[in-house]
Amino acid sequence: MQSQHFDVLIIGAGLSGIGTACHLTRECPGKDFAILERREELGGTWDLFRYPGIRSDSDMFSFGFRFRPWNGLKVLADGPAIRQYIGDTAAEFGVRDKIHFGVDLADANWCSEQRRWTLQATDTKTGEPRNYSCDYLISCTGYYDHHQGYTPEFPGIEQFTGQFIHPQQWPEDLDYRGKRVVVIGSGATAITLVPALADEAAHVTMLQRSPTYVLSIPAYDKISEILQKFLPERWVFRMARWRNIKLQRWMFKGSKRWPKLMRGLYLRGVRKGLGEDFDMRHFTPDYMPWDQRLCAIPDDDLFQAIKSGKASVATDCIETFTAKGIRLQSGRELEADIVISATGLKLQVLGGMTLKLDGEPVEINRKLTYKAVLMEGVPNMSWIFGYTNAPWTLKADIAARYVCRLLNHMERNRQKVCVAVDREGCAEDSSVMSALQSGYVQRGNGVLPRQGTKYPWRLLNDYEKDAKILLESTLEDGILQFYGDAERDRSFSLGAQSVAS
Template identity: 55%
Template sequence: MSDTTDFDVLIIGAGVSGIGAACHLVREAPDKTFAVLERRGQIGGTWDLFRYPGIRSDSDMLTFGYGFRPWTGTKVLADGPSIKRYVAETAAEYGVTDRIRFGRRVTKVNWSSDHGRWTVEASVDGLIETYTAKFLVGAAGYYNYDEGHRPEFPGEETFRGRIIHPQFWPAELDYAGKRVVIIGSGATAITLVPSMAPDAEHVTMLQRSPSYILPVPADDPVSTPLTRLRVPNRFIYRTGRARNIVLQQAIYKFCRAFPKLSRAILLRIVRAQVGPTVEMKHFTPTYNPWDERLCVVPKGDLFRSLKRGEASIVTDHIDTFTETGIRLASGEELDADIIVTATGLQIQLMGGVPLEVDGVAISTRDAMLYKGVMLEGVPNAMYVIGYTNASWTLKADLASEYFARLLKHMDEHGYDEVVPVADDSDRTDVSVMGASMRSGYIQRGDIVMPRQGTQMPWQIRNDYFKDAPVLRRQPIADPALQFTRREAPIERAEAHAVA
C-alpha cells in the first residue's frame, strides 16, 4: 500500500456502497487516483458487522448484487458470509483491495474553498492521519455502527438472564436448550426466530404490532434450472436481474395503488402458510402494505417454525421485565433465559462524521439532495443512499455511474469544482426517505436525513426506471449545478429538459 495521502477521490467506507463506487472508478474513470478509508479491519461493512444467527439479505441477490459483476448463486436471499465474500471478491477482481486503508476511523471532513480540496482526518491506533482529495464519496451507509436503537424497558435491571442487541451479537453465546424472547417484528426478528428455534428450548417473538410478511422461494425458480443447463452466468444474471427489478417495482406500485386489495392478498398468502392453528392477528398490521418495508422469508421458514411448535408469536405491550422474563400489559408472563432486543437501527450520515465547508458545520437535515446523490451547498461530494423500496445496490450502482460521468464532464470542460444550488421555492420539509414510509428507523432518522424538493432534480422518486435514464444518460450540465474553474467562476449551464 502506498504512503500517498493526496488523491483525486477519497471514499469513506468499504462496504457494498464503497466497494461499488471504487469499482466504478476503476471501470469508468481509470485515470483517477483514489483510496478507501475503512474503520473496520475487513471489507464488508454491514456484512462484516452483523454476526447474529441467520443473518441474510432482505432483497433478492439478483438485484442486490452489483450490475457490473454477476452474483452466481441461486439463493434468492443470501446469507451474510456469502455476501461479504462476494463484496471482497469483487474488490479483489477490480484491484480495489490494495487501495483500502483499514483501521481508519474518519473523525473530520472539511472542504476548503481556498485550496479547492477536502481535508479528511482519520484516527488510527490513537494517532491522527490527514488525507486530502479533490472529491469525497460518502459510502458509509446510513446507520450508526456503534449504537443500535435500544429502548430502555422498565425493570430490565432485574432480569437475571442476558439481554442482547443483534447488532452486537456475542460470538460465545450458547442458546442451546434456552428459552429465548425476541423483541421486534422486522427483518431481523423474523430471521432470528427460525434460525434459533431448532437449538433453543423455545423461541418467542414478542411484537408490539405486526408486519407484512411475504414468503419467497429459497432458490430462484428460473435461475436454478438455467444453471443446471450450463447457461452462461452473465446471461442468467442480466435476464434475472431485469425480471426482478420489474417485479419489485410492480409489487410496490400495486400495493401503493390498491392497498385494500394488496392487503387482502398478502394476508391470504400468510393464512395458507401458517395453517389454521396460528392466529392471524399476529400477521395483520394496522397500516397499509409498503407504509413500512415489506418483510420476506425464504420458503416460509418463519411459518414452518411456528407450525412445528418450535416458536410462537405474542402481540402485546411490555409492562416490565422481571427476574425470569417479561410481564406483558395483558398480565401474561414470558419466561426467558435470553432476551434479544431486535428493536432497530440508529440513523446517521457519513458514519456520524461532522461535515464542514470552510470550517462551518453543515446541517444535513436543512439541505436538499440533488438527484439523490449530491448535497445542496456542498462542493465536489457524492453520497450513496440506496432505495428504501427496492434493493439498496440498484441506486448505489446508479449513483456511482453518475459520479464517474460527472468527473469526465468536469475534465472535458476544465472545471475544478461543482456544487448543487437550490431555489427556496423548490424546498419542502419532506425527508429523502419519504413521507409515506412510517418505519421507526425512518422516523427517527428525520433529524439528520436531507430534505427533498417539489420537483426534479431535488425530488426523490425511489423508482429505478425513472432514475436510471436520468443518472446514466441525462446531460450533466444543469442549471442547478454551479461549475467553477479555479481561476474564474463559470456561469450555470443552460436549462435542459428533465426526463
C-alpha cells in the same frame, strides 16, 4: 503529519463503497483514489452483523452488482456468502489494495481557496493521527450508527437476571441451546433470528408491538437452475436479475396503486403458510403495504418454526421486565433466559463524521439532496444512498455511475468545482426517507437531509426513472454549477462561505 492526497476519496468499504470503487476503476481509470474504512475488514454491514441466520432481505440477483451479477441459486444469501461476494468483487477489480483500514474519521473540511477536502482521522489501533486530502469526496457509509443499535428504555430492565442482547453486538460465544429466548421486534432482523434460533433453543417467542407484512419467497431459483442446462451462465443470471427487478417494481407499484388488493394477496400467502387455524391478528398490520418495508422469508421458514411449536408470536406491549422475563400489559408473563432486542437501528449520516465548509460545520439535516446523489451547497461531494423501497444496490449502482459521468465531464471541461444550488427554496420539513413510516425512520427524521418539493430535490424512488435521469440526462442543467477559471473560483469561494454561515 503530511497529508496523503488523492483525486477521489471513498468513505466506507461496504457494498456501496466497493461498488463505487469498481465503477471508478472501470469508468475513470485516470483517477487516483482510495477507500477509507473504520473497520479492519471490508463488507460494511455484512462484516458488522454476525447474529445467527443473518441474510439479505432482498433477492441477490437484484441486490448484487449489475457489472458482476450474483451467480448463485440461493435467492436470500447468508451474511458469509455476501461478504465473500463483496471481497471477490474487490479482488477481481483490483480495489482491495486501495482500502485503508482502521481509519476513524473525525471531520472533513472543504477549503475554497485550495479547492480540496481535508480529512482528519485517527488510527483505530494506535490512536495516531492520519490525515488525507482529495479533490472529490464520496460518502458510502449508509445511514445508521455502526457503534450501537437502537434500544428503547424498557421499564424494569435492571431487574432481569438473564442475558439482554442487541443483534448489532452479538456475542460470539452466546450459547442459546436449551434456553428460553424472547426476540423483541417484528422486522427483518427478528424474523431472521426466530427460525435460526428455534432449532436449538428450548423455545423462541417473537414479541411484537404490531405486525409486519411477511412474504415467503423460494429459497432457491429453480427457473435459473433449469435454464443453466440450456443457456450460458452469464445469460441466465442477467435474465434472473432483469426478471426480479421487474417483479419487485410491479409489486411496489401495485401496492401503492391497489393497496387493498395487494394487502389481500400478501395475507393470503401468510394464511397458506401458517394454516387455517392460526390467529392471523399476529400477521395483519394496521397499515397498507409498503408504508413500511415488507419482510421476506425463504421457503416459509418462520411459519414452519411456528407451526412446529418451536416458536410462537406474542402481540402485546411490555409493561415491565421482571427477574425471570417480561410481563406484558395483558398480564401475561414471558419467561426468558435470553432477551434479544431486535428493535432497529440508530440513524446516522456520514458515519458520524462532521462536515465543514471553510471551517464552518454543515447542518446536514437542513440540506436538500440533488438527484439524491449530491448535497445542496456542498461542493465536490456525493453520497451514495440506496433505495429503501427496493434493493439498496439498485440505486447505489446508478448513483456511482452518475458520479463517474460527473467526474469525466469536469475533467473534459477543465472544471475544478461543482455544486448544486437551490435558488427557489424547495426544502420541506420531512426527511429524504419520509415515505416510510418505520420507527427508525421517524426517530431519525432530525438527522437526515430534507426532502424537496420538486425534482431534482425530491426523491423519486423509481428505478426506471432514476436510471434514465442519472445515466442519460444532461449534466449542465442550470442547477448544478461548475467553476474552473480563477475569476469564477473567487466568486465560488465567497458563495461557499455564505452557504456555510
